[in-house]
Amino acid sequence: MDNVDEHDSDDMQAEAGLASYGAPRFRNKKSVAWDLDKCKPQLVKGVIRRPSTEISEHGGKFLKCSSGGRTRVGQRISASPATKETGPEDQNKSSAQTRHSISRKFDQEASCQELTKMIILHGHPLSIVEHEEMRSFAKSLNPEFDMASSTDVEEYSSILFQKLKADLHQKIAVSSHQVSLSASLFSHGSKASVKYLCLSVHFVDSDWKLQRRIIKFGVFQSSTTNLDRMIHLKEAHVLDSESGPFNLIWKAIRDWGLDQKLLSLTSVGDIRSNEQFSKLKDFLNQRKCLPIGGALYNIVCVDDVLNSVVSEEQPLLHLVGDILEKFIQAHMSSSLSQHQLVEVMTNMSLRCPQEDAKLWHKIYFGLEVLLHFKKAFPSEELLSAKDIKTVESVCNILGAFYHVSDVLCGPVCPTANIYFNELWIIRTTLEEEASTDHTELASMVLEMQEAFNKYWQNSYVWLSAPAVLDPRFKFSFIEFRLKQAFGTNAEKYVSIVRDTIWELFLEYCTAVDEPRVDRSNCDSGGVKVGGLYKDSLKDWDEHVSAQTRGQVLTELDKYLDDCLLPRKDDFDVLNWWMNNSTKYPTLSIMARDILAIPASAVHCQAALSNEGLVVHKQWCKLNIKMIEALVCIRDWIK
Known part of the structure; x- marks a missing residue:
């Protein structure tokens, strides 16, 4: 036997000790999941033997896809039962099932419908079906599948839109006594010459679940100075009678049978300030479409209010922005400081702003980083005591705005009973910070208070009603x-x-x-008098x-x-x-x-964004009716 070095001996003992506690031993060994010969049924002395339970289960675990499906190999393995000897009768039955599976008719229509849903849901251009790579990929999956053209996808989209619209129409009709609407704007970029009005309906369904669904999408306004957009609008068949807030909202109300079911309408500032919009309430009241004279009808979008109150006070943002800039410059000069900053941001529960986030959101995030850094590394001399106090005050204010925006404009629509108290948080925060010793800061906060109190004065009635309930x-x-x-x-x-x-x-x-x-x-019973029935009861x-x-x-x-x-x-x-x-x-x-009245008309993706909601670039040149169908379908099936 070869001599063993003392250190080698210790290592061997350590390995043995680890092994006794179940530590893994690393060795090159091919997984049984990929040994297909072992996974195949074997013919032994005229009897089929299936793969063992261990191989089936192990292969199934390895071959499950992340989406919940399985690869072909995984399907074959996991479909195999535990070790079992099958006789002639079982073999005949298995062969019959296999022949039935192979001869099952391929459904071309169903495949095209699923393809259409996938394209819409992910915002792909309809022309993706005409890409050679896409056609090759589809053929590799099933040679029998005939890839649809972009025209076919449009037709499938129109059919799907009408079907889903009818289903939603019925759902709204049987669910609620009255519904609320919200109107927001989409564009096709930050410098878009065309804006689209998006109208959503809010209601509680028959299962008592709050629902929000887009029911109308059309051209709000366009720049007549842009020749390309004028040509596009002509190609999209957009008539004057089918654009603008009055025409779009009233058409949607009629199409969806909501003229006697309308409770409130929440809208963004650009829509409310439009001349047509101001006429809509009078028109609806004349037709007796609004309860209690429309007292709950014209609701200001809370997202507009929050952003206007905090964004208009630019000196406040510049005040802390300069402090924040000094802090960042001082702590980006060395790799150690950069590492500390990254560590602080990693441990924060606050989401990092997107690139197109509003300025106040970015500044709030930076202030939170600064204060967390101060807490994590107290020995660091960051700022003067006065600057730290200013940062804390402004961070409290922006934090209240961020919290309320996150709750009221989030991906999950809240019930209206929470609005009052959430907005009360902003009111009390501004009140507290207005009493600061920092004269310049106190003056800025007082201006914010005035702007917010104006909103509160005009909104306390509709905010109070859900809280009472x-x-x-x-x-x-x-x-x-x-x-x-x-x-x-x-x-x-x-x-x-x-x-x-x-x-x-x-x-x-x-x-x-x-x-x-x-x-x-x-x-x-009635008695006919002078050609009319007089009801005696x-x-x-x-x-x-x-x-x-x-x-x-x-x-x-x-x-x-x-x-x-x-x-x-x-x-x-x-x-x-x-x-x-x-x-x-x-x-x-x-x-x-x-309780279904919305406080915000803005969809969650745009609540903290400068660009707002954007129509997929690939869809902008389509007919406006097709754009509406695609936007609505995407909202209804996601």
């Missing part, structure tokens, strides 16, 4: 907050909120009761209706008189109203509609 808060919460906001004048504002809710509830009582009254009128119907309405009115009284629920952060207000819909049949209908 939260059984954890009700009127007592609104009274408490409005006294803090308006002091001795609070009772006037509380009365306006109370009157608005009661007036709206009365209209709901009438609307819910009317179908019953109409049916009874049809069934009642009409007075009785009115008497019964009045009594029923009086009983229904007690629903709101009873709800308000009941004790408040304990406050829990994970409380599901829609689930509570669903469970109490028998106890409050009319009020629950009103609650589900009010």
Whole structure:
């Protein structure tokens, strides 16, 4: 036996010790999952033997795709059962199943439909189907598949759009008594000469889940000085009667049967300031399309408010921007400092802003990095005490704006009962920071307060109504907050909120009761007088209706008189109203509609972006009807 070096002996013992504790031994060994000969069924003495359980399971684990599917090899392996000897009968049965699988008819239409969905969902150009590489790839998957042309994809898209639109139309019709709308803008780039209006509907479905779906997409306005865009609009068949907020929104209301189902409309500033838009409310009121005279109709998009309040105060951003710039320059000079910065940012839970993020968002992120750096490395002399205090104050303000924007404009649409308290956070934060000793900063914060209070003054009614319909808060919460906001004048504002809710509830009582009254009128006996029918029991119907309405009115009284629920952060207000819909049949209908009112018209992707929402570049030159179909389908199937 060869002599073993002392160190080698120690290493061997260490390896043996590790092995005893289950440590892995590294050696070149081919995985059984890829030994296909072992995976194939074997014919032994006239009997088929299947691969062992170990091989099947091991191969299945290795060959599962990240999307949840399996490769062909993985399918073959995982489909094999545990070790089993099969006789002639089983072999015949297996052969028959195999022949059936092979002879199964290929569905060309279904494949084209799935291809169309994939193209739309990922925003690919429709012409991708005509790329030679795409055709070769499809043929390699299935030689029987005939690749569609871009014209075919347009046709499939139109058919799919009409089908999904009909399904959504039916869903809206049976789900809600009333719905809310939101109107935002899309473009095809930062310097786009054409802007598109995107109209979404918000409602609570039959499962008591909040839904947001795009229902209209069209040209909002275009620059007539841009010859190329004028030519494009002609090619896209955009008529004057089919552009602008008035025409687009009213057409959508008619097409979707919402003229008697409209509760509110939330819109961005560019739409609200349009001359056509101001005429729309009067037009809808004349046609009696809006409840309580449209008191909840014209809602200012909260994203607009937050960005205007913080962005207009540019001196505030420049004040801390200069401080932040000095900090970054001082800590980018050495690799050690850079490493420390990266370490701090890695440990932060805050998302890094996108390249096109708004300036205030980028500055807020930088201030958070600075303060986290100060906490992680307290020995570092960063800034003067005065500058640190300024940074902390501005960071608190921007943090409140970021938090509210993240909640109200996020990917998950929140119910309206949370709006009041979220915006109250901004109000109290500005109030606290306005009392700072920093005179220049205090002056800037006071200007922000004035801008925000203007929004609050115009929005407190619609913000209060959903909070009243939260059984954890009700009127007592609104009274408490409005006294803090308006002091001795609070009772006037509380009365306006109370009157608005009661007036709206009365209209709901009438609307819910009317179908019953109409049916009874049809069934009642009548006497023909002068060619007309005079209902001899009409007075009785009115008497019964009045009594029923009086009983229904007690629903709101009873709800308000009941004790408040304990406050829990994970409380599901829609689930509570669903469970109490028998106890409050009319009020629950009103609650589900009010709780669907959106605070923001902006989609989550654009909430903190300078560019806003952008139409896929590949789609911009299509017919406007096709662009609408693609945008809507993408929203409906994602």
